[in-house]
Amino acid sequence: MTDLNTLEADVLAQVAAAGDLSTLDAVRVAAVGKTGSISGLLKTLGAMSPEERKTQGAAINALRDKVQEAIAAKKAALEAAELDARLASETLDLSLPAPYRRKGSVHPTMQTMDEMISIFAEMGFAVAEGPDIEDDFHNFTALNFPEKHPAREMHDTFFFNPKESGERMLLRTHTSPVQVRTMVSQKPPIRIIAPGRTYRCDNDATHTPVFHQVEGLVIDKGIHMGHLKWTLETFLARFFETDAVTTQFRPHHFPFTEPSAEMDVQCDRSGGEIKIGQGTSWLEILGCGMVHPNVLRACGIDPDEYQGFAFGMGVDRLGMLKYGMPDLRDMWSSDVRWLSHYG
Numbered sequence: 001m002t003d004l005n006t007l008e009a010d011v012l013a014q015v016a017a018a019g020d021l022s023t024l025d026a027v028r029v030a031a032v033g034k035t036g037s038i039s040g041l042l043k044t045l046g047a048m049s050p051e052e053r054k055t056q057g058a059a060i061n062a063l064r065d066k067v068q069e070a071i072a073a074k075k076a077a078l079e080a081a082e083l084d085a086r087l088a089s090e091t092l093d094l095s096l097p098a099p100y101r102r103k104g105s106v107h108p109t110m111q112t113m114d115e116m117i118s119i120f121a122e123m124g125f126a127v128a129e130g131p132d133i134e135d136d137f138h139n140f141t142a143l144n145f146p147e148k149h150p151a152r153e154m155h156d157t158f159f160f161n162p163k164e165s166g167e168r169m170l171l172r173t174h175t176s177p178v179q180v181r182t183m184v185s186q187k188p189p190i191r192i193i194a195p196g197r198t199y200r201c202d203n204d205a206t207h208t209p210v211f212h213q214v215e216g217l218v219i220d221k222g223i224h225m226g227h228l229k230w231t232l233e234t235f236l237a238r239f240f241e242t243d244a245v246t247t248q249f250r251p252h253h254f255p256f257t258e259p260s261a262e263m264d265v266q267c268d269r270s271g272g273e274i275k276i277g278q279g280t281s282w283l284e285i286l287g288c289g290m291v292h293p294n295v296l297r298a299c300g301i302d303p304d305e306y307q308g309f310a311f312g313m314g315v316d317r318l319g320m321l322k323y324g325m326p327d328l329r330d331m332w333s334s335d336v337r338w339l340s341h342y343g
């Protein structure tokens with residue numbers, strides 16, 4: 001017969017030595033599990049005399065209870081220690097600064113476009129939008145482009161495969177179609193800007209196939225070039241955050257305006273960066289003009305009753321000027337280091 005005292009001392013020593021819950025459970029199974037040492041002793045009771053069974057049985061049960069009590073206490077101690085360890089490792093010191101997490105930023109092109117839109121909105125312009133996929137009429141014909149105009153060629157414009165009807169759909173080459181759609185659907189007076197994505201078959205150091213434009217259109221009675229000049233100078237001064245800008249009109253040609261002009265803004269190129277609102281250099285900033293009568297007529301507006309001006313500027317170009325970005329291609333490299341620097 002195994003000496004109960006030796007067994008007790010041995011099992012209690014194993015319980016005390018158990019360093020973690022799984023070791024303790026292994027000790028429990030070895031002692032009081034189905035095939036455990038103490039459970040095995042209980043099976044020997046059957047072969048004893050009634051008197052012996054009474055005393056021996058009581059002694060073995062007492063040993064089993066003692067061992068189970070010790071295991072329960074040890075389990076509670078190990079669990080408490082485990083909880084303390086977790087509390088210690090997961091304690092948040094709220095007085096510490098939060099760990100740095102890089103937040104996203106608005107792309108400089110969209111930031112610039114948002115600024116342009118909000119300035120024109122403050123000046124009373126509504127924002128008009130339209131489809132990127134356009135038809136010949138809205139992108140060219142209504143804008144007084146002659147049938148054989150080079151801009152209609154494949155080398156300049158992305159065309160889709162002609163539909164059965166032969167209508168050639170294309171990716172709009174400017175946002176003017178949005179203004180055409182507005183003139184066709186809304187009676188004057190009109191004061192809108194048309195921001196958006198435009199597409200051309202260009203791709204070099206200063207041109208990307210997708211670029212962003214903001215065009216503007218005012219149609220009313222008695223509109224003249226003075227209104228155009230004031231509107232653009234007011235916008236440019238606010239956009240470049242300077243008191244006033246000096247501009248000049250340089251004669252130009254667009255099919256959809258007559259007279260057409262390019263507007264230069266006076267700037268200082270002497271330092272590394274171009275500064276608008278000071279200096280004596282000229283920098284081309286946008287194209288504009290009085291809406292051509294043929295365009296008004298194509299949109300159902302009588303040029304003897306209403307006149308209008310329009311302008312168009314490149315968002316990426318203005319953003320690069322304002323934020324001093326050296327290379328247009330950086331705008332599209334989606335280099336996080338660059339974007340987070342400017343964004």
Ligand SMILES: CNC(=O)COc1cccc(Nc2cc(Cl)ccn2)c1
Pocket residue numbers: 176177179180213215216217254256257286287288289290291292295310311312313314
């Ligand atoms: C970057 N943009 C440029 O160089 C030139 O953009 C321009 C210039 C002059 C006018 C317009 N838009 C326009 C729209 C209609 Cl519906 C009628 C007449 N004109 C856009």
